[in-house]
Ligand SMILES: C[C@H](O)[C@@H](O)CC(=O)C(=O)O
């Protein structure tokens with residue numbers, strides 16, 4: 274089933290965009306974000322390529338690039354057949370290298386690097402199978418798929434037998450759900466109207482534009498002064514009306530008690546969720562905030578900086594997240610994201626992927642499709658984030674129609690960047706940075 278062509282080369286590039294100039298992507302703690310990727314290209318002996326990215330912010334991308342170079346020897350010389358016939362062992366060879374694991378384990382730079390490498394491996398495998406990633410994944414027989422995933426440290430909440438049963442149930446109605454996605458796509462919400470560095474005039478203009486395009490769910494950044502948060506919330510709520518959804522994202526700036534106090538003041542704008550109200554590592558803090566805001570109908574969303582499946586397990590089990598924000602590059606790539614989506618299904622928490630960053634919309638739409646087709650089978654309480662930046666730099670850019678993601682159809686995981694984009698923005702030699 275899997276190609277036996279050997280991977281002969283792994284190349285990695287540091288690609289950075291000067292988004293801090295326009296404050297696209299800005300929030301309470303990332304005040305000058307230069308959206309960047311460590312960009313991996315795998316090449317087989319017959320010249321077929323697979324591409325992977327991990328998302329970062331400017332300075333420090335070079336460190337991730339270095340970590341990817343250290344992982345090169347785990348991939349080069351292997352075929353997709355070698356990798357996918359025992360994917361779990363391959364994955365653990367990346368995450369459990371007895372020296373490299375000291376840098377993590379399964380967190381931070383080494384996990385970002387693992388994601389770039391494994392995203393490229395899955396992209397290559399899906400291309401060789403001539404399928405978009407979501408289709409490649411949902412076509413893998415359930416038992417084989419479960420056997421590929423590293424479930425270590427999760428058996429206290431779910432067994433592999435239960436997972437196989439759960440996903441086997443998901444097989445019924447699968448083709449109907451795919452048809453539905455082909456016809457209507459998947460619901461999305463928009464973030465790029467409310468970056469923190471945007472002026473009120475810009476927020477107003479963009480919100481009106483997006484309302485006109487049919488968007489019904491909007492995210493705004495919070496976490497500067499209470500006065501600014503209230504003014505911006507008043508502005509957006511007055512534009513979008515009482516029925517559309519408004520989400521708020523604090524990007525970790527508050528302590529637990531501040532988060533509760535601040536959100537009780539902002540509740541008059543009827544936020545659907547508060548995202549990353551406090552440290553992404555504080556499970557108990559998120560549980561306290563969730564409990565305090567429950568009576569106000571404000572959920573807590575988090576996950577874009579959640580380190581790995583083990584942390585997600587705790588957030589889910591301890592009622593510390595009401596919305597599970599998987600990220601396509603933070604944890605170790607496709608197999609770990611699938612594990613997290615299965616855990617979310619187990620605890621009945623909707624998956625609402627994170628996509629504020631370069632390339633993330635391209636990738637996470639595949640996960641929302643997989644969630645619907647194979648894992649939760651639900652769409653009504655879910656949305657996939659969309660931010661309107663830098664899509665034109667990818668060869669398979671995310672497409673939105675009627676405020677919904679269109680089902681991707683090109684083979685692969687949509688990570689390939691246009692050659693001219695890489696030439697221009699690679700750091701520090703690209704023509705943009707040289708000038
Ligand atoms: C730095 C990124 O733009 C971040 O603000 C994105 C984010 O939090 C989101 O999309 O959510």
Ligand SMILES: [Mg+2]
Nearest residue numbers: 522548549577
């Ligand atoms: Mg966020």
